[in-house]
Amino acid sequence: MQVSIKWLKDYIDFTETPEQLADKLTMAGIPVENIIDPGEGLEKVVTGRIEKLEPHQNSDHLQICTMNVGLKENIIIVTGAQNVAEGQIVPVAMVGAHLPNGMKISKGKLRGVVSNGMLCSAQELKLDLEKLPPEQKTGIFILPSDTPVGIPAKEVLGLNDVVLEFELTANRADCFSVVGLVREIAAITGNKPHFPEIKVTEDDETKLGDIFSVEIADPDLCSRFSTRMLKNVKIGPSPEWMQQRLEGAGIRSINNVVDVTNFVMIELGHPMHAYDYDHIAGKKLIARRAVDGEELHTLDDTSRKAKGEMLVIADTEKAAGLAGIMGGFETEITDTTTTVVLESADFYGPCIRRTARACGLSSEASGRFERGIDSETTIKALDRAAQLLQEMGACTVCQGIVDVYPNPKQPAYVTFTTEQINKHLGTDIPKQTMIDIITSVGFEITKDENDEITVKVPSWRNDVSRMADISEEIARLYGFDKIASTLPSGASMQGSQSDKQTFIDKVKASLSAQGLCETISFALTNEATFDKLNVPKDDMLRQAIPIMNPLSDEYPLVRTTLLSSIFDNLSRNLARKNDNVAIFEVGTVFYPKALPVTELPNEVVKIAGAITGRRHAHIWNQPNDMVDFYDVKGIIEELFADLRVTRYTVEAGTHYAMHPGKTALFKKGRDVLATIGEVHPAVLANYGISKPVYIFELDAKTVMKYMAKDFKYKSLPKYPAMTRDLAMLVATDINSADIEKAMTKAAGQNLVQITLFDVYTGKQVEAGKKSLAFSLTFQSNDKTLTDAEVNTAIEKIVAKLQKDFDADLRA
Known part of the structure; x- marks a missing residue:
């Protein structure tokens, strides 16, 4: 919003300079961003009449002008313009002028004749050429013949004004008008506005x-x-x-x-x-x-x-x-x-x-x-x-x-007391001063009883609806500089991170240390993403919240899964020939309590990531292996080790975006800590990816629930460990995790570690069976174990495995 001083003065008189007025308005909450002088650079440009025009003796294109510029004596100016004639009134830049186009005028000699200024064109005066007739756009600018001589040119050109440029806040819609600004000036200066009387004569008979x-x-x-x-x-x-x-x-x-x-x-x-x-x-x-x-x-x-x-x-x-x-x-x-x-x-x-x-x-x-x-x-x-x-x-x-006007706007009323206002502002403003201030900007007092004041809000003040708004009006017009600055009272507290923030920092540190790059994405998605991810039609993930004013038609929904962002980033990298990708994101997904939304949704922090490509850098001394399922499994195991999450199990599972039979769940009881697996071929095809990709997804709240809160440290073992290997044949549908549970239960407390070091199926193994080989480590904190004690534990383990899994011990 910008407006000229002349326009403001059409409706109110004030003696303040533009700079003073701008300062007062800004201090009253009507900020003036800039003061523009349209006539800047025309201070030494005056109107002059060409009294005599004669050709230059030493030039075939220059002319000597004898100019009347309102001084006691005429001055001589040499010009090369061809559109001038005797008797014309033109703008004259005097010696010392600094024109808007940057040109400085000084006294000079042209072909032996001293020139004391310059005749100006419209371009040199920075006039709006589009408003001028064609003959005035080039050559010297010719002024009307009745223009007085020797007066400032900017008065004749209508540039003797100053423009105030306002940077108004959105709540002050009433000040996006001259009348609104005049009301403010009247309240600040105490002067009375004189708005024009609006009166129309309906002089046509047509109804x-x-x-x-x-x-x-x-x-x-x-x-x-x-x-x-x-x-x-x-x-x-x-x-x-x-x-x-x-x-x-x-x-x-x-x-x-x-x-x-x-x-x-x-x-x-x-x-x-x-x-x-x-x-x-x-x-x-x-x-x-x-x-x-x-x-x-x-x-x-x-x-x-x-x-x-x-x-x-x-x-x-x-x-x-x-x-x-x-x-x-x-x-x-x-x-x-x-x-x-x-x-x-x-x-x-x-x-x-x-x-x-x-x-x-x-x-x-x-x-x-x-x-x-x-x-x-x-x-x-x-x-x-x-x-x-x-x-x-x-x-x-x-x-x-x-x-x-089907539903006429009803007037708004606000009730307050002087005590409320003063308490809110930290002031001691008298009641009458408050009334004078509030009425000066159009508020009408409708009730004033027992220190309680009710005002009728003007129709143009849509931003005022409560006591706090009235206090703001009083404060800005009373003067913020008159209100003492005080420090807020209250006990100071040391800031700290929440448990969730600390957890997220640990997750990011662990995954970054394992070579994954963090990505940060907009929390936006679209309906097509759910189809690309193979999300079932009746799944709650499809209940995404629509955005009322989306940034683009491409992303009109708020995401319900982090995998949408992961796959967008993954496909973008692969499309740009970045074939080895290891990324993760920690971000929020949004689950509505109901659709359409009537209350704030549940915001859930999720962790997701993806890996694909080579396991090591492509250099001569490194193998050319590609990442596989066990790389992503190792990432989660390392993450849980850093987070002190222990005693979990890993079992086969399913996931809408993952390959059947190549998906695993990290579980603690019935809670799923993490889901990992190879991406489903259909999902890869939907994203135009032609190579295996392995992903993981975790829920932050669930993982935090099982992080160790208290740490107990053990001294290093004093007694040596003993190791035994067990190989067995079991049915192919039996999970190794179940076997490890059974061995732990049967062996007792001295079994401290179980490692699966071999899995084999082939010609030497009958159909429907698989060979599993485990390394068992036994150790006591109290003594050195004997062979007999370990052999007893082994016998219990074998008996348990034969009973529960029909295991056939191999030599």
Whole structure:
């Protein structure tokens, strides 16, 4: 938002310099980001008349100008311009001038003649060339013949103004207007504003209600829709003063009708739109949701396809424009327009914001609707626009206004006490001072009894709804510099990491130490990912939460599994010829309690990773082995060792994304600590991967549950260990883990380690059987074990295995 000082002074008098005013506004919570001087660089440029023009004796293209610049004596300036003549008034840069284009003017001699300045062109003055006629775009800029001589050029060019550029917060929508800023200046300076009286003469006999109608089909997106009609419209340029005010606000002049709608938008903060009445089908405007895929031809001469949640303004045949953002091409104001319908409405801000983002269109109008406007100003805006055009002699005004306002906005009231305000601010502001401050910005006192004050909130202050908002108003206008700074009281506490944060750090350290690279991904996904991962149709993982305003159509859901991110990163690496990949991610997945979402979802921390490619770097002294199932199993075993998770079992399992028969579960009782396995061939095909991939997935909460909390240290064993090997034939469907459990139970406490060192199936082993060979280590903390004691334990083990598994001991 930017506005010129001249425009502000049209409505309020103040003596502060632009810098002083900017400082006061900023301290009052209306931050001024920049102060722009459009006439910067023109301080020593004045108007001058060419009294005499004669050719240079030593040049065939230079001319000698005798210039009257308002001094006692004329000065001589040598120029090469060919479009000048005696009697013309032109801008003259005097010696010492530093022009906006960077040129410094100094006294010089051209072909023997001293030149005391320079005649200026539009380019050298940095004027807007698009606004100039073709003959003024090149050569010396010629001023009107009645221009006084010797006055600053920026006064003649309309550049003797200062523009304030505001960086307003989104909650202060009321200050996105000149009237709103004037209210603030009045409260700060104590001066009375003098707003223009809005008065319209309905001088055309046509009654608008007889020939035109308005409908709001979706009142949740459009709360009010008002129109007024102008006839006998004469399209032409707007007055120079209006063009200057708009230029100071950063808006280019187009024609009187469009300029007036823009002027009212900046003045009152209420966007408007003008339609050519003759091109409105059915002579009716409807505010409705777009039909999905509906064609829109907007003012920028672009065809767009609307989406169902967009709000459009339509006639009886088609959509005539995107509500609050851009009008339609067919109903735009042209030089042939004679009857105009002015629209002033209030649209739902979030809808306008989503539509503007989806279409890549952002405008002064959409920015105001997004922040929220005053629905009570629609009629005032219509009357102001009609008044301005009527004063220009550019139209007649039809009788009546068509105003659809199904649910009028109810005034808001806030009750507070001086004690509450002072306690909240840490001040001792008198009650009357509070009342004076709050009424100065438009709040009306409706109750003042027993120190309790109730105020009626102005319709333009949508950001005020409670006592804290009132305290903010009082604080900023009372002066933040008058409020003493105090340190917050309370006991200080030492910060520390939570158990979860410490756990995550340990996981990352362990996996990184094993050579895996951490990835960090957006917590977003899409429905197609579930199909690619082979997630069953009825699985809860498919109950993903949709995002109301997704960053892109590609990722409209919040993820329910980390494997979606892992596979995206994996396939991206493999597609770029990074064939050896070992990655992991620790991140959050989101499980809704119900769909549609009515409360915050459950956020669950998961750990997942994937490995593929060679086990070692591809160099001459390393084997060329590829990673396999046991590499990923070893990663989890090492992770659990670092986390002090012990006494778990590993058994065969299933997983939607993993290969049947090549999937294992790390379990503690009934709880699954981790799932590992080779990726299912169908999943690999879905991601375009042609090589084996091994993945793992863990739930952080479950793993944390079984981490050792207390540590007990044992002294190194004093007595030697004894080792025995056992080889046996068992059925192929028997798990080695079950055999290890049975051996541990049968042997007693002296069996300290079991290692499976050989698995064999082949010609020497009968069908349906497999050979397992275990190394058993026995050791006591109290004595040296004898062969007899170990042999006894072995006999118990063999008996147990024969009974439970029908094991056949091999020699």
